[in-house]
Amino acid sequence: MTTKVQQTKQYYWYAVPGVVSFAALVGGAFLYNVYLSFNSWQGIGTPEWVGLENYQNLIQDRVFWVSFLHAFQFIFAMSIAPTAIGILIAALIYDFIARYFGNAISTFLRISLYVPQIIALPIVGMLWAWMLSPNIGVVNTILREIGLGSLALNWLGEAGTAMFALSIMMIWIQVGYTIVIFVSGMSRLDPYLDEAAQLDGATWFQRFRIVTIPQLYPEIAVVLLTTTVAALKVFGPVYVMTNGGPGDATQVPAYFSYFHFFSTTRVGYGAAIATVLALLLTALAIGLLRLQRKMGLMR
Amino acid sequence: MRTQVKRKKGFAPYLVLGSLITMALVWLFPMFIAFINAFKTPQEFVQNGVLAIPNEWDFSKFGKFWSEVDFTKKLMNSVQVSLLVALIAVFLSFLTAYAIGIGRVKGRTWILGFFMVAFTIPQEALIYPLYSISKTLSLYDNIWSIIIIFGVLSTGFGTYLLSSVMSTFPDELLEAARIDGASPWRILRSIVLPLLRPTLFVLATMFFIFTWNEFLIPLVMLPSNDNQTVTLAMAVTTGQFTSDSTARAAAALIGFMPSVIFFLIFQRTLMRGITMGAVK
Numbered sequence: 066m067t068t069k070v071q072q073t074k075q076y077y078w079y080a081v082p083g084v085v086s087f088a089a090l091v092g093g094a095f096l097y098n099v100y101l102s103f104n105s106w107q108g109i110g111t112p113e114w115v116g117l118e119n120y121q122n123l124i125q126d127r128v129f130w131v132s133f134l135h136a137f138q139f140i141f142a143m144s145i146a147p148t149a150i151g152i153l154i155a156a157l158i159y160d161f162i163a164r165y166f167g168n169a170i171s172t173f174l175r176i177s178l179y180v181p182q183i184i185a186l187p188i189v190g191m192l193w194a195w196m197l198s199p200n201i202g203v204v205n206t207i208l209r210e211i212g213l214g215s216l217a218l219n220w221l222g223e224a225g226t227a228m229f230a231l232s233i234m235m236i237w238i239q240v241g242y243t244i245v246i247f248v249s250g251m252s253r254l255d256p257y258l259d260e261a262a263q264l265d266g267a268t269w270f271q272r273f274r275i276v277t278i279p280q281l282y283p284e285i286a287v288v289l290l291t292t293t294v295a296a297l298k299v300f301g302p303v304y305v306m307t308n309g310g311p312g313d314a315t316q317v318p319a320y321f322s323y324f325h326f327f328s329t330t331r332v333g334y335g336a337a338i339a340t341v342l343a344l345l346l347t348a349l350a351i352g353l354l355r356l357q358r359k360m361g362l363m364r
Numbered sequence: 365m366r367t368q369v370k371r372k373k374g375f376a377p378y379l380v381l382g383s384l385i386t387m388a389l390v391w392l393f394p395m396f397i398a399f400i401n402a403f404k405t406p407q408e409f410v411q412n413g414v415l416a417i418p419n420e421w422d423f424s425k426f427g428k429f430w431s432e433v434d435f436t437k438k439l440m441n442s443v444q445v446s447l448l449v450a451l452i453a454v455f456l457s458f459l460t461a462y463a464i465g466i467g468r469v470k471g472r473t474w475i476l477g478f479f480m481v482a483f484t485i486p487q488e489a490l491i492y493p494l495y496s497i498s499k500t501l502s503l504y505d506n507i508w509s510i511i512i513i514f515g516v517l518s519t520g521f522g523t524y525l526l527s528s529v530m531s532t533f534p535d536e537l538l539e540a541a542r543i544d545g546a547s548p549w550r551i552l553r554s555i556v557l558p559l560l561r562p563t564l565f566v567l568a569t570m571f572f573i574f575t576w577n578e579f580l581i582p583l584v585m586l587p588s589n590d591n592q593t594v595t596l597a598m599a600v601t602t603g604q605f606t607s608d609s610t611a612r613a614a615a616a617l618i619g620f621m622p623s624v625i626f627f628l629i630f631q632r633t634l635m636r637g638i639t640m641g642a643v644k
Contacts, residue, residue, distance in 0.1 A: 073467060073468065073469060073470070075467075075547070075548045076462070076463045076466070076467025076468075076469050076548055077463060077467070077469050078463075079459045079460065079462045079463040079467065079548070079552075080459070080460045080463035080464065080467075080469065080475060082456055082459055082460075083456040083457065083459055083460030083519050083523060084460060084475060084478070086456065086516045086519070087478070087479065087482070087516055087519055087520070088478075090494075090512075090513065090516045090517070091481065091482060091485065091490065091516070091517065091520075092481075093493070094489075094490040094493040094494050094497070095481075095485055095489055095490060095493075097493035097497075098489050098490060098492060098493050101492060101493070108496075154384065154387070157380050157384060158384065161376070161377045161380040161381070162377075162380065162381060162384060164377075165377040165381075166377070166381060170381070173388070174384055174385070174388050175635075176628075176631060177388035177389075177391055177392050178387070178388060178391050179627075179635075180391070180392065180395065180624060180627070181391065181394075183573065183623050183624065183626075183627040183634075184577075184619075184620040184623050184624065185576070185577035185578075185579065185594075185595040185598075185599075185619070185620075185623065186577065186579060187579050187595060187596075187598065187599035188595060188598050188599065188616060188619040188620050188623075189620075190599075191598065191599060191612075191615070191616055191619065192394055192398055192616040192620070193394070195398075195609070195612045195613065195616060196394060196397065198609075201409075201413075201414060201609050202414070203397050203414045203415065206413055206414050206415055207415070210415070237391065237394075241391075242638070245635060245638055245639060246638070246639060246642045249635075249639035249642075269376075284642065287642045288642070291642070294483065294484060297486075298486045298487075300487075300488070300579070300580055301579045301580070301599070304579075304583075304599070305599050318486075318488075319486055319487075319488050319580075322488045322489075323488060323491070323580070326488075326491065326492050326495075327584070332492055335488075335492065336489075336492060338488075339486065339488040339489035339491075339492075340489060342486050342488065342489065343484070343485045343486055343489040346484040346485070346486060347481070347484040347485070349484075350480075350483070350484045
């Protein structure tokens with residue numbers, strides 16, 4: 066007869082295939098990438114050990130800093146703005162639409178707003194690049210029709226507007242995700258709190274701010290975490306729409322490392338950028354998870 | 365005195381309804397504009413512009429584009445890759461999550477933390493090693509390379525999600541089975557697997573669409589035309605076949621239709637998965 070301890074040990078076997086393949090593929094590849102970041106290598110021949118040289122060059126590379134600056138700007142467009150918009154829209158859907166007009170309309174709204182999430186980012190990028198094309202694009206056509214022809218700019222072709230245009234697209238992509246998470250979060254909230262506030266004469270907006278938002282802290286934390294990580298990883302749209310340009314106006318770390326891997330074939334340099342990005346993301350995720358725990362305790 | 369009754373609508377709900385429907389239409393507008401232009405003849409586009417509804421619906425671009433990029437082949441590749449990835453990843457995640465969530469093995473927090481790395485490490489930090497290793501193993505430019513890579517990479521999210529589901533599994537059921545002398549394998553087969561089947565389906569659906577939309581790794585791994593997936597082919601080869609604006613609209617439409625159709629069919633399943641993943 067097997068005792069409980071023996072049984073627990075038997076369970077380890079079930080983790081073996083997953084853990085071993087994950088360690089080999091992800092762990093192995095990442096360690097190899099870190100190793101490459103200490104080398105000078107063109108992708109063929111033998112890598113030459115150069116120690117910290119790649120990292121020293123990175124610190125002095127203006128484009129490296131610019132790319133990270135853009136990644137942080139994308140945190141606004143992909144994380145902060147969609148979270149703020151999402152929570153408001155979700156509350157409106159939950160408190161007004163679902164209550165007065167039924168589930169069909171609320172489902173229609175959620176699906177429509179979620180569609181951009183389901184399309185692959187490069188295809189979304191292709192679609193938007195087409196919509197934003199300066200002469201025949203739909204965006205500029207509409208601007209001209211409504212008498213704002215002076216705003217009909219070459220959105221992706223000018224350094225001053227390219228980041229802005231990408232950011233608008235990102236908000237369009239992301240709000241569907243935040244809305245779906247927040248609507249589902251609202252269904253677990255305590256309705257009595259809201260009703261009590263209502264009896265006390267609180268307006269809808271006061272209830273939203275004081276009753277709803279604090280109860281949604283767990284969802285807000287998760288959404289901020291996942292979308293911030295996604296913002297720092299942006300690659301597809303930049304690849305399809307701007308190639309990091311014009312100049313380096315939309316350069317981001319992911320594209321910058323890809324560029325060095327496969328265009329300049331400075332593999333060690335690309336590996337150093339990717340390593341920095343990986344460490345930054347891990348640190349950020351750990352930091353946000355801690356914050357989430359703290360917010361959880363505060364409630 | 366407040367006599368506001370909850371059921372009384374008033375004006376505000378209609379205002380909210382109007383604004384939200386407007387917002388939804390704005391959100392659907394890019395798809396709509398791609399749709400009407402995809403069916404417009406190039407002449408009509410030049411004459412009436414991008415906003416006009418086509419007078420004459422032109423289907424010829426699709427056939428042309430479809431055969432020029434060999435879209436059937438791309439669809440088959442995408443379906444094969446996404447389906448196999450979903451199967452492999454669900455299988456591996458289920459077993460690992462079983463050890464963590466049901467077996468409660470020692471060090472399970474560490475194992476989970478280790479899988480969380482998949483979430484933070486960007487694919488760029490894996491791509492060059494994967495690229496050079498796949499060349500040595502002769503898996504380069506072979507769809508099996510990305511099947512293996514995504515099959516394993518996806519277990520990060522899968523293990524996290526399934527272990528949190530399994531850790532809420534009713535203890536009495538497991539205890540009763542153990543007292544009856546059921547082995548871990550028996551418990552897996554007769555109790556856990558049947559009860560978790562719907563969740564596994566949700567997870568497989570998510571893996572399918574995630575893999576379908578992947579871009580960087582296919583871009584690096586699958587240079588030749590015959591091996592490309594839909595997402596990759598749309599992003600890299602369409603330029604050659606889309607000289608005029610209506611052809612670009614048609615390309616975008618063909619590119620996103622599979623995902624949208626899949627989403628409309630599995631909408632409920634996917635939504636469940638997305639919210640399940642966010643807050644357990």
